[in-house]
Amino acid sequence: MLDNLPEWLRTTLGDDFAFWLGYLTNGKHLTWYASVQYTLAAAAFGMLAALVMGLLGAAARNSRLGPLRLLGGLYINSVRGIPDVLFFLFFPLAFEQTVELVRAQAVCTPETLAANVGQWPPCDAANWLLGTTEYLALACVSLGIVYGAFAANVIAGAMNAVPKGQLEAARAFGFTNSEVLWRFHIRQMWIYALPGLSNVWLLLIKATSLLSLLQISDIVLLANRLGAPNFSRSAGLVHPDWRWAYYLVLLVFYILITFVSEKVFAALTRWASRGMSVASPA
Amino acid sequence: MNKLVIAAAAAIALFSTAASAQAVRLATEGAYAPYNFIDDSGKPAGFEIDLGNELCKRAALECTWQTNAWDSIIPNLIAGNYDAIMAGMSITDERKQSIDFTQNYLPADPSYYMVRTGTALDFAALSGKSIGVQGGTIQAGFVAETFGATNTVKAYDTADQALADLSAGNLDVILADASYISEVVTGSAGALERTGPEVKLGNGIGVGLRKADDELEGKLNAAIDAMKTDGSLDDLIVKWFPDKTKPIFATN
């Protein structure tokens, strides 16, 4: 990449700067920068999944059916007792095992089963090869389920905060139940839900640092690899342990995302409270 | 990055007009220079990558490379994630219970101890020291057996992590393959040195294959034989391991 710079620029910048620029933009580092796509994708789709689960959970919590309320309550409260990393690791494993179990019923012959006694999967044909995309999808669903419980709590509270008078007036006007729900209840709920949801978003974005535990080559794994001391000249630059510097970069990256997220949510809150008679309840 | 390479290679393989080209997925660790590592452009490189590509050319196979962590490299081979392992894996009886090996393409390397320059250790009566090894290697087994009773043995996921802890002062000594140690000692510019006796472990390094894959084993063995007889394997070894001298396999 350095060869593309004009000669005069190279001489002004000096050899040291040029060297570091070259080093920080070599293939390995570019791969590291590019892997931030996994973090952002997991955060975006995880948040979407969490919103969906949150709406479902809140609906269950506020439903008229007892068992549904119980289910919703169980869902929301179990998350308070379990670390998110445990569920994050458990869900993909459990899902993969279930799929392979179902497949094994279909494709396993007695010989292949005997060959794999005591191992998993029950027979080689039932193995489900998981690549980065599959793990990413599973991670998004995991994040959605865990943070959906938080979101459900927030949304349930926000649904209760919408002034009842609005809903009564809508019903008096003759709107059907589902129209009241979607056009009035949920639409007006967002302003009350935003502070809580911004909280959920910030927790979720920090949880994306755990993607490397699911064998995804994300920013944390590559930072570890890039920073580890290298003494082999054939493998590239010989350098001591630089991992703390790479992790510091990651730390700053996450702090920046937090900063930007807060600004975005402030803007969203301003937008959502337009025309509202109450000041932002945040 | 690797996925892109694999996808591209797979696409090429699909549209290739070479009717006899069989697609073979090779796996390596990518963290054990100079055997295998990730080069500056982010792709697997090293002695075994060069050797693997050459073997595939001679055996008329379409080869693609994957990296896999050391501790799951054998289970994933058996599960079918890829077809062969070339990751500095020594041929041992214990491993032969679950997978097959081709003949060795590197003779048995002794293992060396490495310490920070200036550390004096008495290997006949080692006690109270912390010894680092890569988990699941022949060195790990040896150290646990010999020194585990009176010393702390720390097992790491990769050899580089053990190296990081050694250079940071968290370990007293590490045991690893001679070629790896030699490379590191040269590159450390005096900070680390080799010490103590040689330890002979393992029966050379070979390609790991599933037990049922006899056809692939035959093809690779034939290619390795060819490279041994015509001297190209020796050339490749000397290129990547400067402290080895010819002849290694060649009989002339």
Added chain:
Amino acid sequence: MDAILNDIALLARPALFNIYFAFASIPLGFVLAIFFALGKASRNKLIANLCSGYIYAFRGSPFFIQLFMFYSLALAFNLSLWKPLGIDWIVLNPLVLGPAILALNTTAYSAEIFYGALLTVPKGEIEAARAYGMTGAQQFRSVIWPHMIRLAWPAYTNEVVFLFHATALVYFTLPVIGDQQDLMNKAGELYQRDYNAFLHFPVAAAYFLAVSLCIFFVFGLVYRRLTRHMPGAAPMRFRMTRPAR
């Protein structure tokens, strides 16, 4: 059933490690948090900004990465600082480093909670205390502190539970020495042996749930004592989320 009981027995000792990490970091985190909360509310701009910045940095970044960073930072100073002083076996031991980094993290979250409580202490009472001629320290001891701790307690309980959950990450980043093992390690090891994800992880989860409920109960008792002077005080209302902002 037997398998479940067996697992419960196997995971008992690892659970102690998680409990140790949490309770080793609570005292330091609690005390530091009070200082940082007072600092953030201070009229001295420099101190207020420094405390604010610390709280923002530690709340805005993932704990997982904080663990990695402080471990490699401590390692980088090994040959130059800890070894010459002879304390490297203390500093780099996960049983010391783990609670230290946890304490740094919980200080930030707790400080934010205490700061919020500090702002809601009734101003009138503080003015009255000043009018009576109480010094700053006396004001703090008699007026500010009781209000602050009572107002902050429910949120702080939540934070302690989340701290306990965060201990699950310690052995993913710090090296495991000897036969130390926490719940996640052990559950993972048991899984590798028999590939039964549906047995080992739920039992580990049950341990986390059980200890979390204990924390809620014990801290609830403390809250009842803190509000014993209030007529018909509302029971402790638990907030779902660990405040992230």
